[in-house]
Amino acid sequence: MNGDDEGVVGAPIGDDAMFSDGGSVDDPRRPPARAGKAPAAGGEQMDVEAYAALYTGRTKVARLLFIAERCGNEGMQLEALRMVHDEIKRGEDSHLYAEVVAKIGGRLGSQYDFDQTWVDTVDRRAELRKEKLENELSAYKTNMIKESIRMGYNDLADFYYSHGQLGDAFKNYVRTRDYCTTSKHIIQMCLNIILVSIELGQFMHVSNYVSKAELTPEQLDSVTHAKLRCAAGLAYLETKKYKLAARKFLETGPELGNNYTDVIAPQDVATYGGLCALASFDRTELKNKVIDNINFRNFLELVPEVRELINDFYASRYASCLAYLENLKPNLLLDIHLHEHVETLYLEIRHKAIIQYTHPFISVDLHTMASAFKTSVAGLEKELEALITEDQIQARIDSHNKILYARHADQRNATFQRVLQTGMEFERDVRAMLLRANLIKHESMLKTTKKH
Amino acid sequence: MDSVEALVAHIQGLSGSPAEVAQLHSLLKQSEDTLRSQAARLAPFLPQLDPSAHTLGYLFLLEAYSSEPNLREQADIFVSIVVEFINSCSTEQIRLAPEKFISVCKSFKDQVMQLQVPMQGIAPLRMALRKIQTSSEQLTPLHPDYLTLCLLAKCYKAGLSVLNDDIFEVDQPRDLFLYCYYGGMINIGLKRFVKALECLHNVVTAPMTALNETAVEAYKKYILVSLILNGQVPSFPKYTSAAAHRNLKSYTQPYVDLANCYATGTFSEFEACIQTHLEKFQSDSNLGLVKQVLSSLYKRNIQRLTQTYLTLSLQDIANAVQLKTPKEAEMHVLRMIQDGEIFATINQKDGMVSFHEDPEQYKTCHMIEHIDSSIQRLMALSKKLSSLDEHISCDPAYLAKVSSPTTESTERKWSMEELSLWLVFSVIFYDSCFLNCVSFYLSSQFK
Numbered sequence: 001m002n003g004d005d006e007g008v009v010g011a012p013i014g015d016d017a018m019f020s021d022g023g024s025v026d027d028p029r030r031p032p033a034r035a036g037k038a039p040a041a042g043g044e045q046m047d048v049e050a051y052a053a054l055y056t057g058r059t060k061v062a063r064l065l066f067i068a069e070r071c072g073n074e075g076m077q078l079e080a081l082r083m084v085h086d087e088i089k090r091g092e093d094s095h096l097y098a099e100v101v102a103k104i105g106g107r108l109g110s111q112y113d114f115d116q117t118w119v120d121t122v123d124r125r126a127e128l129r130k131e132k133l134e135n136e137l138s139a140y141k142t143n144m145i146k147e148s149i150r151m152g153y154n155d156l157a158d159f160y161y162s163h164g165q166l167g168d169a170f171k172n173y174v175r176t177r178d179y180c181t182t183s184k185h186i187i188q189m190c191l192n193i194i195l196v197s198i199e200l201g202q203f204m205h206v207s208n209y210v211s212k213a214e215l216t217p218e219q220l221d222s223v224t225h226a227k228l229r230c231a232a233g234l235a236y237l238e239t240k241k242y243k244l245a246a247r248k249f250l251e252t253g254p255e256l257g258n259n260y261t262d263v264i265a266p267q268d269v270a271t272y273g274g275l276c277a278l279a280s281f282d283r284t285e286l287k288n289k290v291i292d293n294i295n296f297r298n299f300l301e302l303v304p305e306v307r308e309l310i311n312d313f314y315a316s317r318y319a320s321c322l323a324y325l326e327n328l329k330p331n332l333l334l335d336i337h338l339h340e341h342v343e344t345l346y347l348e349i350r351h352k353a354i355i356q357y358t359h360p361f362i363s364v365d366l367h368t369m370a371s372a373f374k375t376s377v378a379g380l381e382k383e384l385e386a387l388i389t390e391d392q393i394q395a396r397i398d399s400h401n402k403i404l405y406a407r408h409a410d411q412r413n414a415t416f417q418r419v420l421q422t423g424m425e426f427e428r429d430v431r432a433m434l435l436r437a438n439l440i441k442h443e444s445m446l447k448t449t450k451k452h
Numbered sequence: 453m454d455s456v457e458a459l460v461a462h463i464q465g466l467s468g469s470p471a472e473v474a475q476l477h478s479l480l481k482q483s484e485d486t487l488r489s490q491a492a493r494l495a496p497f498l499p500q501l502d503p504s505a506h507t508l509g510y511l512f513l514l515e516a517y518s519s520e521p522n523l524r525e526q527a528d529i530f531v532s533i534v535v536e537f538i539n540s541c542s543t544e545q546i547r548l549a550p551e552k553f554i555s556v557c558k559s560f561k562d563q564v565m566q567l568q569v570p571m572q573g574i575a576p577l578r579m580a581l582r583k584i585q586t587s588s589e590q591l592t593p594l595h596p597d598y599l600t601l602c603l604l605a606k607c608y609k610a611g612l613s614v615l616n617d618d619i620f621e622v623d624q625p626r627d628l629f630l631y632c633y634y635g636g637m638i639n640i641g642l643k644r645f646v647k648a649l650e651c652l653h654n655v656v657t658a659p660m661t662a663l664n665e666t667a668v669e670a671y672k673k674y675i676l677v678s679l680i681l682n683g684q685v686p687s688f689p690k691y692t693s694a695a696a697h698r699n700l701k702s703y704t705q706p707y708v709d710l711a712n713c714y715a716t717g718t719f720s721e722f723e724a725c726i727q728t729h730l731e732k733f734q735s736d737s738n739l740g741l742v743k744q745v746l747s748s749l750y751k752r753n754i755q756r757l758t759q760t761y762l763t764l765s766l767q768d769i770a771n772a773v774q775l776k777t778p779k780e781a782e783m784h785v786l787r788m789i790q791d792g793e794i795f796a797t798i799n800q801k802d803g804m805v806s807f808h809e810d811p812e813q814y815k816t817c818h819m820i821e822h823i824d825s826s827i828q829r830l831m832a833l834s835k836k837l838s839s840l841d842e843h844i845s846c847d848p849a850y851l852a853k854v855s856s857p858t859t860e861s862t863e864r865k866w867s868m869e870e871l872s873l874w875l876v877f878s879v880i881f882y883d884s885c886f887l888n889c890v891s892f893y894l895s896s897q898f899k
Contacts, residue, residue: 056480158718306822385760389759396760397764398762398765399764400764400765402801410809412814420823424826430837432653432657433691435654435838436654436658438621439625439628442622443625443659449561
């Protein structure tokens, strides 16, 4: 179909054999048999438990709550809420506990009813601990030892964080900034603030502190480096700068592993990065930065669907690519970060695919094309019309015979047209300018005569 | 020299050589007050003079006569006298007293309008205009009056003969405002929107220290014509005066709203917008133009379709541009083909329209001539530009301004900017061919 992708079709299969961890080796075209660990596996209902296992800390709770809210399926919702409940019970956030229990509403049996004694114990303990931390902090402050004050603030912030008072946690983490003495402290401070900000949804702070951390003179270790890349990618994703987001995710090193599960799982890096790259990169970029990127390939192995759809896209197998995307969609809509962007990204990817499809042809039969994109001819016509109007495809539609003809602008005519047009505009502007100049002259003459 | 009789005798005696005429001129000036006081009894003396030989004297008498308060009752007599005078007067002699001549013509115009026969005034006034004009580039105070009559008589074509001259020399900015505004209206009447836009653009961007009503009215029409022609209203160019820049939009709010609706909205929104401001448009007597804007929206949408489709059924066209029936769509397409706005053929058998590319191949004699004439015009313009540049660079006032930039007020700075732009332009023009101008123009900040 495309002349320039020789060897590409075969390549992914070979690579698979080298890198894959089983599952999809035998036939990468067929959707792999349920890789249970993937966050977005398969077209049917997602495996909430497997999904939750990818994350730790508050993000696990937040993601599960998000799923419970959005999934619209009672079984799944209860499953998610049950796991949230168990997770919270292990922590100390009594407010969230009350909320979750109210959401469960007794649907999970007596074991999940409101446990007043637990709440009381937690609250009492929290009260004591807070008092102790505050006392300690004021003691440190009177002693004026920088390091201790920093630790004091840090402890207090940690305490607030674990109790779900994110605003206070953020404030206290920021306060440690003045007491940081080494680069290590600065990086730690930045990572803490990034963590809280992501949960607060304040991505301005995220990108600020990412750049602050990257500016520290000391060489960052590769894990921190990867973490910062992910955080920056998330920040760009939220601000809809998909190309930049894709770059950041693609630059993430494989060292990330499971070190940042309180924010993002490596599977997410693959999904977010892959989709953003598809939506925003051109063909060569896609090849150089995604398909040939060894680091990123490791991530892609974790989510074979995304890898497959990227390869399909590059090899112009749009039907299969779009099928993968459709399969992924319900799960992606349940992702706490990606859900708002799914529609835009999908639309962009689709447009890219249509443009790429039409590019090498002089004429395209709309029926064939519609079946390749699994849509009706009328629908395809509308899409093409929009793209032609935006000047993204140079072609015209023969709506009678349902054929798309590429349109090659006649350079000579266009030049003549433009020259004549420009000449006319020029003439008009010069005339208007001469007139204005004469008016000015007249005015200044009046002024001088008035003066004398 | 008190009595009019004596004066008439002098006029008859002193209308030979230029020296005599000059003497007569000073004599007439002295007796201006006498003439004015006796305005009422001047009429019988006029037939004693020959308008072609005694032009100057005749002019003074006529001017005094025209200031008479109860002229109205004898309007038709006055009109016929003036017509004859304009036709036969000597060009040299009227140029000795142009303000008198213009005043006579102005009261002539008033009388014609009062008699409600504007058409009768057109030919004499054009003759008068040509006689008083020293070159075809000069704007006389008679220009706006002439165009007013053309507009009132709906003789738009008659207006064109004057409008086709390029005007560069202007004595009174007020005349220019009116001339361009009326010129815009005449061009609108003839549906020559490109020219109309040019005229109105001149009014809107002319240098002015305070906003005037003509500019406001012109801007209203400017918005509408821009919409018809280009589908959008350009923002003010940077040479627009500060007064216009600051105030124009607030005075023309309904029109600005309309333009916004046009850019973003659908038909229903646009029509609702017209309905809300209907009274305003009506009182500005711009409703006809507003309706043309509406139909241009259909045209624009159809034109867009020609960019995307090779063939399209009439039904689909009707759907795409929100027309009710395929029949209506056919009418629109047909009209556009007739006007040369699109290139298409309609196949009535299966209700299909096939759109074609512009068949112009730019290789006919006619086209070459057209291009050649355009090049000639540009070369003439560039010559004018360089002579003006020379003129300015030798002007002591300009040089003083350039050398002492410290004492500049903002207004001066603005005109300076304009002047230096010229310089750049003309330097480049001096030795360059057409294509160079084009490329320069494309890259220049002027765009």
